[in-house]
Amino acid sequence: MSEAVLLIGTRKGVVVGRSRQGRRHFELQPLQLMMNAVYGVGIDTRPETPRLFATAMSEHWGPSLHHSDDLGATWLEPDQAPIRFPEETGASLARVWQVQPAPANQPGVVYAGVEPHALFRSEDGGITFSLVEGLYSHPHRERWEPGGGGACLHTIVPHPDDPAQMLVAMSAGGVYRTTDGGVTWNPGNKGIQAYWLPEDQRFPEFGQCVHKVASHPTRPERLFAQNHFGVYRSEDWGGSWEPIESGLPSTFGFPLVVHPSRPETLYLFPLVADAERMPPERKCRVYRSEDAGGHWEPLNEGLPQEGYHAPVLRDAMCTDGGDPAGIYFGTRAGEVYASSDDGDSWHLVSEHLPDVLSVRAAVLE
Amino acid sequence: MAGEGGRRPEVEGEARDVGPETPGRPATLFLPGALQPWAGGRSSLSLEGATVGEMLDGLALSVPQLEWRLRDEQGMVRRHVQIFVGDTNIRDAAGLQTPVPEGGCVYIIPAVAGG
Numbered sequence: 151m152s153e154a155v156l157l158i159g160t161r162k163g164v165v166v167g168r169s170r171q172g173r174r175h176f177e178l179q180p181l182q183l184m185m186n187a188v189y190g191v192g193i194d195t196r197p198e199t200p201r202l203f204a205t206a207m208s209e210h211w212g213p214s215l216h217h218s219d220d221l222g223a224t225w226l227e228p229d230q231a232p233i234r235f236p237e238e239t240g241a242s243l244a245r246v247w248q249v250q251p252a253p254a255n256q257p258g259v260v261y262a263g264v265e266p267h268a269l270f271r272s273e274d275g276g277i278t279f280s281l282v283e284g285l286y287s288h289p290h291r292e293r294w295e296p297g298g299g300g301a302c303l304h305t306i307v308p309h310p311d312d313p314a315q316m317l318v319a320m321s322a323g324g325v326y327r328t329t330d331g332g333v334t335w336n337p338g339n340k341g342i343q344a345y346w347l348p349e350d351q352r353f354p355e356f357g358q359c360v361h362k363v364a365s366h367p368t369r370p371e372r373l374f375a376q377n378h379f380g381v382y383r384s385e386d387w388g389g390s391w392e393p394i395e396s397g398l399p400s401t402f403g404f405p406l407v408v409h410p411s412r413p414e415t416l417y418l419f420p421l422v423a424d425a426e427r428m429p430p431e432r433k434c435r436v437y438r439s440e441d442a443g444g445h446w447e448p449l450n451e452g453l454p455q456e457g458y459h460a461p462v463l464r465d466a467m468c469t470d471g472g473d474p475a476g477i478y479f480g481t482r483a484g485e486v487y488a489s490s491d492d493g494d495s496w497h498l499v500s501e502h503l504p505d506v507l508s509v510r511a512a513v514l515e
Numbered sequence: 516m517a518g519e520g521g522r523r524p525e526v527e528g529e530a531r532d533v534g535p536e537t538p539g540r541p542a543t544l545f546l547p548g549a550l551q552p553w554a555g556g557r558s559s560l561s562l563e564g565a566t567v568g569e570m571l572d573g574l575a576l577s578v579p580q581l582e583w584r585l586r587d588e589q590g591m592v593r594r595h596v597q598i599f600v601g602d603t604n605i606r607d608a609a610g611l612q613t614p615v616p617e618g619g620c621v622y623i624i625p626a627v628a629g630g
Contacts, residue, residue, distance in 0.1 A: 211584035234588035
């Protein structure tokens with residue numbers, strides 16, 4: 151097995167782990183970017199040397215985006231703020247929620263999702279970014295509401311083949327899609343419920359509180375979404391959505407991950423409810439479906455099954471692209487668990503970290 | 516004083532030069548320890564400017580990697596950054612328009628915050 155790298159974003163810095171032995175054991179470096187909340191991490195495997203990203207939010211010194219070209223030995227940032235709103239917007243960057251390298255057919259392109267709701271695009275590998283004006287000037291903007299975590303654009307799903315197509319998800323604006331490279335955007339929320347609205351208004355055109363959207367690169371028209379109550383599948387790239395909740399202990403949760411080589415397989419970490427953001431029965435369980443949401447099974451081997459209270463946040467679950475897949479998740483209790491057998495069993499990578507906000511992993515060639 | 520934010524990330528540039536000081540030395544900007552790595556390890560900088568805002572405009576040119584820790588892209592002082600001219604918090608005076616006397620002392624102080 152090749153080397154694997156694991157990035158762990160926590161409320162108080164980032165930890166880089168490397169495994170050279172089949173992903174069973176990760177050697178963790180000391181915490182870096184000290185006292186910065188790292189809501190998003192990313193790994194760009196397109197360059198010969200992978201580039202790591204860590205969003206950093208200092209309560210005192212503001213938000214930034216750091217990168218590392220030596221697998222986390224050192225972290226860099228440009229002299230000028232890498233992501234900044236143009237003066238004419240009157241907006242100020244509050245937080246970088248997501249950093250997403252584009253597919254291999256768009257070399258150097260990296261996207262960032264931020265708060266307040268906006269998408270930024272880099273063409274120099276994630277060093278400097280420009281605002282995607284088409285989304286920022288969308289007429290719906292004034293009616294997008296903040297989610298519980300803020301007015302964040304937290305999910306970016308580039309189309310694997312067509313650079314003109316992309317999907318983003320915002321809390322609480324919902325899903326939006328472009329087919330012209332970001333010039334125009336249209337909502338894609340048909341069938342997704344906004345439960346907090348009056349009964350006859352629960353399926354609006356936009357404004358849903360989507361928590362995470364994911365797809366598989368070999369089947370991009372199929373999407374999965376974990377919402378603020380509700381798990382959905384779309385077979386037409388967000389044109390319409392159907393619930394896939396049968397067998398789940400709860401429809402509330404944050405992360406959603408698709409297996410890297412099996413497009414029918416996906417993973418969730420259900421929580422009881424928004425008013426009780428803890429695992430059902432206080433058991434730490436990942437739920438897996440191997441038929442695109444038709445059925446669900448709990449995965450608990452190696453995970454705590456008594457008195458477990460910690461949730462998993464929207465970007466704190468990932469796969470590493472390996473085969474068999476490595477699946478990882480970090481908890482707000484500061485633990486990181488990993489599976490190297492598609493989720494059948496789990497082992498502890500680390501514990502006693504600050505609460506984990508984000509994880510990403512990759513098997514390096 | 517530094518609170519939880521009183522540390523900075525380990526980034527490249529720890530030993531970088533901060534560039535030439537502004538001639539004339541009309542006022543001194545004092546930096547807390549958390550910001551000094553972005554200023555080449557220095558604890559103070561000499562800057563021109565009749566107001567705090569003008570001093571920071573000069574800082575944006577001479578030490579840009581430091582200036583945007585203090586102000587956002589719309590020029591607003593970040594919420595947990597306190598700036599004093601002498602013993603006066605500029606939030607209790609004229610904000611960025613607060614005058615800086617020649618030879619004056621301006622202090623950047625991180626608010627106590629965090630958890």
